[in-house]
Amino acid sequence: MGYPLAGVRVVDVSSTFMGPYCTMLLAQWGADVVKVEPPGGDVVRKIGDVRGTAMGPVFLNVNRGKRSVLLDLKQDGGRAVLERLVAGADIVVHNLRPDAAERLGLSADAVLRANPRAVHCAFRGFAAGGPYADRPAYDDVIQAASGMAAVQGGADGAEYVRTAAADKIVGLMGAAAVLAALRGRDTTGEGQVIEVPMLETMAGFMLLEQQGGWVFDPPAGPPGYARTASPHRRPCRTKDGHLAVMIYTDAQWSAFFTCIGRPELADEPRYCTIRERTEHIDELYELLNAEMAARTTAEWLAELERQDIAAAPVNTVPGLFTDPHLTATGFFESVDHPTEGPLRLPRQPVRFGPGPLPEAGAERTLYAPGLGEHSLEVTREAGFEEAEIERLVTSGALGLPDGDGPTTTRPVRRTPRDEQGTSRSTPATRTGRRWQTSTTP
Incomplete structure (x- = not known):
């Protein structure tokens, strides 16, 4: 073609x-x-x-x-x-x-x-x-x-x-x-x-997720998106580096709770739906950051891949030129x-x-x-x-x-x-x- x-x-x-x-x-x-x-x-x-x-x-x-x-x-x-x-x-x-x-x-x-x-x-x-x-x-x-x-x-x-x-x-x-x-x-x-x-x-572009309650007229709540606004939303420190982790769906959070040995959290009312998780996202991100520090980046990548949870190491600009996926x-x-x-x-x-x-x-x-x-x-x-x-x-x-x-x-x-x-x-x-x-x- x-x-x-x-x-x-x-x-x-x-x-x-x-x-x-x-x-x-x-x-x-x-x-x-x-x-x-x-x-x-x-x-x-x-x-x-x-x-x-x-x-x-x-x-x-x-x-x-x-x-x-x-x-x-x-x-x-x-x-x-x-x-x-x-x-x-x-x-x-x-x-x-x-x-x-x-x-x-x-x-x-x-x-x-x-x-x-x-x-x-x-x-x-x-x-x-x-x-x-x-x-x-x-x-x-x-x-x-x-x-x-x-x-x-x-x-x-x-x-x-x-x-x-x-x-x-x-x-x-x-x-x-x-x-x-x-x-x-x-x-x-x-x-x-x-x-x-x-x-x-x-x-x-900004208002897509940031308009929040201001979508309604009169506003039904504050503007903003709690997940992206969280001060704890950042790449997690592991034992030997940093790792970006994005856990989003019910199934992904349930799998993560199981892999850290706390499966009961999946039934916790604050965490069992995406609406509740978004409202309590600071707590979840604090938990995530604490858990990531317990293992190396490679250990977490292997575990998260088994659980089908999105994760990636933090790349630098020079690192892009040797990234195995971009090379392949x-x-x-x-x-x-x-x-x-x-x-x-x-x-x-x-x-x-x-x-x-x-x-x-x-x-x-x-x-x-x-x-x-x-x-x-x-x-x-x-x-x-x-x-x-x-x-x-x-x-x-x-x-x-x-x-x-x-x-x-x-x-x-x-x-x-x-x-x-x-x-x-x-x-x-x-x-x-x-x-x-x-x-x-």
């Missing part, structure tokens, strides 16, 4: 984490993603850039499988190239505030005028129509505004989750939304306009990056069937692009003549990688698969993917 989004064309005018994470997923599922970057490139290129190559580790991860075009959208020429790309796209993604999107020709109206079949996806900090609509927003701000930081901090005050949770969750929501919109376009033949607001997305499932893939050398990157985790996906080759680029690496390739595919490209480069509207000129025949960057005779760099290998006005039925 082929990649499920093969033939879908995406123009990505987003930066930092949220939009690029969305479009990385689309690229991993087979879409041809053109990343439009400003002079200087996406700011994420410089995060952790210890080599000084503008290819930092976050950028290498979140922009895999994309092609980079360097455009100065403050110039008429840059906007003309973007408009041509939009006219041939299935999906247009950006995280610009409304006034900036309007100036650059990326408002919903402008995109649908250029391409009535396009799916226009705008990531926002806050939904339109409210008093926060024009405010800037980043992950930390949204973790606070959505209630996540307060829940994370508990009684000790607000704390941020130590990963860019809001950016990545909202990026996932965006990926789901554009796929739903593509399905709608298949039915109606018309483009779609999508707004993916960070605050509203994260507030809904081939979670990490080796990529020979043309400029950065050997990389280890997480593989796309979702599996599509039946049958394996084809090997990466001419239609699949596994690595993150250099700034402007594909400027020539994409503008030629979009139908620009060499003289036009020359003028765009001379004016600075179109940027090329260092050392490339508008009429340069660029060397093909080869990978092990390329050595077998398949090039992924020349436009000729991208049949059916020219960036001209979309005629997809």
Whole structure:
């Protein structure tokens, strides 16, 4: 089988984490993603850039499988190239505030005028129509505004989750939304306009289990979820380490009580139903922590596996690279990056069937692009003549990688698969993917 989004064309005018994470997923599922970057490139290129190559580790991860075009959208020429790309796209993604999107020709109206079949996806900090609509927003701000930081901090005050949770969750929501919109376009033949607001997305994400008694109007009890709010909810200390244990169902608690030699607790009124256990979760977690300290991590893992109770040792980031399960499932893939050398990157985790996906080759680029690496390739595919490209480069509207000129025949960057005779760099290998006005039925 082929990649499920093969033939879908995406123009990505987003930066930092949220939009690029969305479009990385689309690229991993087979879409041809053109990343439009400003002079200087996406700011994420410089995060952790210890080599000084503008290819930092976050950028290498979140922009895999994309092609980079360097455009100065403050110039008429840059906007003309973007408009041509939009006219041939299935999906247009950006995280610009409304006034900036309007100036650059990326408002919903402008995109649908250029391409009535396009799916226009705008990531926002806050939904339109409210008093926060024009405010800037980043992950930390949204973790606070959505209630996540307060829940994370508990009684000790607000704390941020130590990963860019809001950016990545909202990026996932965006990926789901554009796929739903593509399905709608298949039915109606018309483009779609999508707004993916960070605050509203994260507030809904939080309230799923945290709304508590406030689901009812008027409230029938306090907000929150007692199990996740418990100060005793943490990885348990064993004799020689830490172990995460999650005991949830009636059968699991009964099995645990038996294995610690206290089967009578299964009939204790405070613990015999999930409602009662949730109300007395602090007592149960205190018991769990006390019992875990009596054996080693390996002893507990063996016992809990026999009882079909979910448990796992606490992994570190380096530990993920030697985890036996991730190793067995081939979670990490080796990529020979043309400029950065050997990389280890997480593989796309979702599996599509039946049958394996084809090997990466001419239609699949596994690595993150250099700034402007594909400027020539994409503008030629979009139908620009060499003289036009020359003028765009001379004016600075179109940027090329260092050392490339508008009429340069660029060397093909080869990978092990390329050595077998398949090039992924020349436009000729991208049949059916020219960036001209979309005629997809």
